[in-house]
């Protein structure tokens with residue numbers, strides 16, 4: 001398939017039909033020099049423009065300029081196509097502290113997330129000054145991209161944490177089949193999608209009138225690493241699993257309906273008088289009608305990070321959601337889920353991060369974050 005264009009009004013990797021693989025990295029900026037930070041963003045942009053088109057990170061590539069210097073590409077993607085690679089950058093709340101003189105440009109929508117009931121966040125794998133989301137159909141291509149950006153950033157940034165995802169848990173286009181998360185359920189049925197032009201304008205893309213002109217055309221991303229105790233889940237009855245989500249397992253249809261995309265009807269009752277979709281079903285608690293019509297563009301991935309030493313897989317969902325304003329979208333939805341979702345018996349949020357993803361790079365003279373600096 002053809003590479004996705006790097007230049008455009010919006011960054012790629014948001015409404016781009018979700019690719020199969022993820023390498024998500026958060027970075028700490030370790031220089032205090034604003035000019036160095038801008039220079040890094042310019043170097044990263046140039047490399048990203050090349051990498052996403054299936055080229056090597058630098059003009060000389062793995063063959064190098066001279067045998068005495070380190071090559072400007074690490075080489076492990078030689079011979080591989082672009083593989084649908086997209087690279088998406090974001091700026092975390094901590095980038096707007098006193099170091100770079102950006103405090104007055106911090107978007108109101110980039111407000112620190114509140115503490116949510118039950119979360120057990122590990123600081124070392126949360127937050128970050130910058131993030132880069134690399135998505136591709138080939139994991140080697142995604143990892144190669146993050147690795148080369150880290151290499152280019154040597155001395156200016158260091159990797160704070162990174163996460164691999166091996167299977168998409170969402171569709172972001174109606175042209176895609178809905179994939180499944182590690183609980184075995186279709187995930188992404190009722191998601192914001194590429195084709196929903198009006199909703200994307202209203203719910204996904206920041207607008208100059210939102211109060212932060214430099215973010216116009218950008219979006220805000222929340223990531224949550226959600227550990228699943230799949231061993232317990234796997235011993236739970238099918239009926240209980242389906243009631244927790246409010247959908248059936250094989251087809252993904254709303255309970256009481258036949259097909260995956262049948263419209264939700266929360267008033268429908270079974271012959272015993274009980275609602276087909278229980279009051280605390282996940283899809284009911286998370287539904288836009290429960291939150292003043294707040295939608296999310298979910299774009300998460302399955303992960304298995306080995307085992308946990310207690311005889312269990314260290315597995316779960318690396319949740320990623322894009323939106324216009326987390327204060328009106330992710331935060332109220334997650335507050336409701338954290339309090340009432342019976343799914344909580346089987347999951348634990350262990351990391352959290354929030355980033356402002358600036359608008360797209362217009363052309364070769366532009367760079368990631370130019371509107372901020």
Ligand code: HEM
Pocket residue numbers: 181183185186187188189190191224226228245247264282283284286287288296317319330333334337347
């Ligand atoms: C829907 C799974 C966490 C927000 C769904 C669906 C499944 C699911 C199976 C139904 C299919 C669909 O419409 O996509 C999970 C799992 C989670 C998780 C396994 C944790 C491990 C979250 C979180 C949020 C969230 C943290 C947001 C704070 C939503 C929304 C919908 C949804 C907005 C669509 C509801 C609708 O309008 O029908 N989720 N989810 N989910 N989930 Fe989750």
